[in-house]
Amino acid sequence: MEITDKIKILKKEKNAVILAHNYQSSEIQDIADFVGDSLGLSMEASKTSASVIVFCGVHFMAETAKILSPQKTVLLPEKSAGCPMADMIDPEGLKALQSRHPQAVTMCYVNSPAAVKALCDYCCTSANALRMAQGILSKNKKIIFVPDQYLASYVAEKANCDFIKWEGYCPIHSEILPGHIMLAKKLHPQAKVIVHPECKPDITSLADVVTSTEGMSRYVRSSPDKEFIIGTETGIIHRLKKENPDKHFYPASDKAVCADMKKINLEKILFSLENMSHEITLPDDIMDKARLSITRMLETI
Numbered sequence: 448m449e450i451t452d453k454i455k456i457l458k459k460e461k462n463a464v465i466l467a468h469n470y471q472s473s474e475i476q477d478i479a480d481f482v483g484d485s486l487g488l489s490m491e492a493s494k495t496s497a498s499v500i501v502f503c504g505v506h507f508m509a510e511t512a513k514i515l516s517p518q519k520t521v522l523l524p525e526k527s528a529g530c531p532m533a534d535m536i537d538p539e540g541l542k543a544l545q546s547r548h549p550q551a552v553t554m555c556y557v558n559s560p561a562a563v564k565a566l567c568d569y570c571c572t573s574a575n576a577l578r579m580a581q582g583i584l585s586k587n588k589k590i591i592f593v594p595d596q597y598l599a600s601y602v603a604e605k606a607n608c609d610f611i612k613w614e615g616y617c618p619i620h621s622e623i624l625p626g627h628i629m630l631a632k633k634l635h636p637q638a639k640v641i642v643h644p645e646c647k648p649d650i651t652s653l654a655d656v657v658t659s660t661e662g663m664s665r666y667v668r669s670s671p672d673k674e675f676i677i678g679t680e681t682g683i684i685h686r687l688k689k690e691n692p693d694k695h696f697y698p699a700s701d702k703a704v705c706a707d708m709k710k711i712n713l714e715k716i717l718f719s720l721e722n723m724s725h726e727i728t729l730p731d732d733i734m735d736k737a738r739l740s741i742t743r744m745l746e747t748i
C-alpha cells in the first residue's frame with residue numbers, strides 16, 4: 448500500500464486533519480487538508496472539528512494551533528522543526544525592553560514563541576500587521592514590534608511611524624539579495640516581482656508587490672500577467688503553479704529554502720499519526736495569556 452493511502456486511512460481512524468504551511472514540500476502540500484500561511488492555518492486550527500491536528504510547519508505554528516484549540520491533540524511530525532527568527536527572541540529580553548518603554552504596547556509577529564506571545568498585547572501576521580499597527584496608532588500608542596526588524600521596517604514605512612524594534616530577522620528571506628532580483632528581471636523582463644515583507648528593504652523597494660504568501664496567491668490569481676518572480680521561500684511555487692497552470696513562476700533565489708520547513712516528510716507524518724507524536728504541550732497560564740494576543744490577531748482580518 449502507498450504511504451499516502453496509509454496516511455489517509457490513519458487520518459480517518461484518528462479523526463485527524465493535516466494542516467500544511469505554504470513552504471512545505473510539494474508531497475506534503477498535496478496530501479494536506481488545508482495549505483496556507485500562518486494566518487490561514489491559525490484560523491483553520493481554530494475552527495476544525497477534528498480531534499487531532501497534524502501540523503506540518505514549524506514549532507511556533509503548532510504552538511499557535513494548540514493555544515487556539517487547547518482541547519485538541521496537536522502533533523508536530525518533526526520535533527526539531529523550529530524557526531530561527533522565532534528563536535531570536537526570549538521572554539527575558541522582551542521584558543527588559545518593555546521595562547525601558549513602559550508606555551508602549553507590544554505587538555509580536557506570529558513567528559515568536561508562545562512564552563513571548565504571552566507577554567504581548569497584540570499578535571500579527573505579515574497579512575494583517577499593517578492593519579493592526581494602524582489600529583493601535585489611531586489610539587496614539589507607541590509600539591514595540593518584535594521580533595522581525597524587516598517586517599517592522601516595512602510596516603513602519605507604510606504606516607508612516609516609528610517602532611521600537613527587536614533586531615530579529617529571517618535568515619532565509621534576508622539572503623535574497625538585490626543582485627538576485629536584478630538577474631531574474633534580466634532573464635524574465637515581462638515578469639512581475641512579488642516579495643515577502645520579511646525581505647530586507649533593499650529587496651522590498653525593488654518589488655512590484657510586497658505581500659504575505661496568501662496575498663501572493665490572491666494577487667497572482669487575479670492578475671492578467673503571466674510571469675512572476677517570487678521573492679520568498681520556494682515551496683510556495685508549487686501551490687502557485689497548481690492554482691495557475693497557465694502562468695510561469697521563477698524563484699528570486701533558488702537558495703531561498705527553509706531547512707526547518709523541509710524537515711517534515713511523508714514518513715514522519717505517518718509515524719506521527721501511528722504514535723501520536725510529537726504532541727505539543729504548553730502550561731495553561733502561558734496559553735491563556737498568549738490566546739488574548741492571538742485572538743486580537745484573528746479579529747483583525
Ligand code: SF4
Nearest residue numbers: 530531532617619705
Ligand atoms: S522561512 Fe524564515 S521565518 Fe519562515 S520558518 Fe523558516 S526561518 Fe522562520
